[in-house]
Amino acid sequence: MALFNEKEHLQNIAALSEELAKILKNAVIVVHNDYKEISDLNKMAKNLIEGKRTPLLEMNPEGESRQGKYVLTYPEQKPTLHFIEKQQTLQIPSALKQFLSQEDMDKLQQFGNANRVIYVDEKGVATPKYVSLDKETNTLATMSASKLSVADTILGVTLTEQQKENLKQGNPILLKGLTAKDGGENWDAVVSVDALNRGLSFKKVDLSIPKEILGIKLDKEQQQQIKHGETVLLYDLRSAKTGNLFSAAVSLKEGHLELKPIQDAPKKLLGLELSEEQRNQLRVGESVSLAGLTSNKTGKLFDASITLDADKGIVFNFKKGETQAVLPTAETKTNEKALKIPLLDDAAYTGLLKKTPSIALDKNGSVNEVVEAHSKDLNIPKSLKK
Numbered sequence: 001m002a003l004f005n006e007k008e009h010l011q012n013i014a015a016l017s018e019e020l021a022k023i024l025k026n027a028v029i030v031v032h033n034d035y036k037e038i039s040d041l042n043k044m045a046k047n048l049i050e051g052k053r054t055p056l057l058e059m060n061p062e063g064e065s066r067q068g069k070y071v072l073t074y075p076e077q078k079p080t081l082h083f084i085e086k087q088q089t090l091q092i093p094s095a096l097k098q099f100l101s102q103e104d105m106d107k108l109q110q111f112g113n114a115n116r117v118i119y120v121d122e123k124g125v126a127t128p129k130y131v132s133l134d135k136e137t138n139t140l141a142t143m144s145a146s147k148l149s150v151a152d153t154i155l156g157v158t159l160t161e162q163q164k165e166n167l168k169q170g171n172p173i174l175l176k177g178l179t180a181k182d183g184g185e186n187w188d189a190v191v192s193v194d195a196l197n198r199g200l201s202f203k204k205v206d207l208s209i210p211k212e213i214l215g216i217k218l219d220k221e222q223q224q225q226i227k228h229g230e231t232v233l234l235y236d237l238r239s240a241k242t243g244n245l246f247s248a249a250v251s252l253k254e255g256h257l258e259l260k261p262i263q264d265a266p267k268k269l270l271g272l273e274l275s276e277e278q279r280n281q282l283r284v285g286e287s288v289s290l291a292g293l294t295s296n297k298t299g300k301l302f303d304a305s306i307t308l309d310a311d312k313g314i315v316f317n318f319k320k321g322e323t324q325a326v327l328p329t330a331e332t333k334t335n336e337k338a339l340k341i342p343l344l345d346d347a348a349y350t351g352l353l354k355k356t357p358s359i360a361l362d363k364n365g366s367v368n369e370v371v372e373a374h375s376k377d378l379n380i381p382k383s384l385k386k
Helices: 006-011 013-023 041-049 102-111 161-168 220-227 276-283 348-352
Strands: 027-031 034-036 057-059 066-073 080-085 118-122 125-134 139-144 173-178 187-194 199-205 232-238 245-253 256-262 288-294 301-309 313-317 324-327 339-342
Touching: 013 041, 013 080, 041 066, 102 125, 125 187, 161 173, 220 232, 220 245, 232 256, 276 288, 276 301
Parallel strands: none
Antiparallel strands: 027 034, 027 057, 057 066, 066 080, 118 125, 125 139, 173 187, 187 199, 232 245, 245 256, 256 339, 288 301, 301 313, 313 324
16 A cells, blocks of 8 residues: 655645556556556546545456555545455445445445435444445445535526435435536436545436326426426326326426325306306306305305315305305315326336435434444434344
8 A cells, every 4th residue: 555645645636646657557447347548647646635436447457456446545644545346245344334224225236325324433423424335346435424515506406405405414306407518408317415426426317297197188388387397287187096086286396296186166066067168267267157056054046256266165255245155065175185106217216215314313413332332322213223
């Protein structure tokens, strides 16, 4: 392992490049079971200083070779080039293994990131870390949560406070309409914290709005409205579960369409048949005057002007004293519950977007060295306890 002065290599990348040139004299970069020459030592040195690993290397390919990556570590505050050898199976450091649940392991294997903050015991202090899998070496990479800086805007998209907080907690977020660097079409992506590359990673996804939802066809204008974050009201949807007709407010959430059932204009109201024209008038907020309605209580006939409240039902407006009454009826009431329809092209990413709570610390934010000792003091899920 090679040692050099920290101040010099931070000020001058060339110093580290020279050190790499000595170590990598008989090394090549491994690319999809093929090899290529190392051409940019300065870039490699810069990445190492930023905490990243080198590309996968084959050391001494013509002799007794071995594959792995270099990373810059700081034992006793001295910068050191450390070789991480490629493993046949996933290797988890014992200091980290006790803090990883089976769900964490599944997400690391499936997505490459644990997708939450994991608190690791470092000399009795609970230190929040992000954890990612280096699939090329079958090893784990960690990054201190304090190293992550979340910008207000990412590729032209302004983040909400909740989105920034989700990223800080390690939870992936879905960003729509990211600006293409080459001036091409905007794109959508799942954004995750990537400890291996010391920043954020982007998984491009297709969020095409379907042409039909539960039997109702959408025109291009409705598809664009939903894709751009607007809410569209759809009527006479056919429930896949019950077969009943219902109406809903449709909007785009993170990776799925959300259908929130609403009150609709009935086909029949208190003994009177409503025409499609009258129903459409109610749906767009207009009032409709009806004569000869039959009271549910008295059986007597009455006249009223009605409007539709999407949340409450039919609102009756009576001329005398301009009084009102809200009467949700059997014709307008819906028993349908809110629905979520996944949109992501990779179904696995629907689960990825599900938020995973981080471990809650005690009020001092510290842990003891032994897991059994501190498990009573912290609110740690059972899956993390031995």
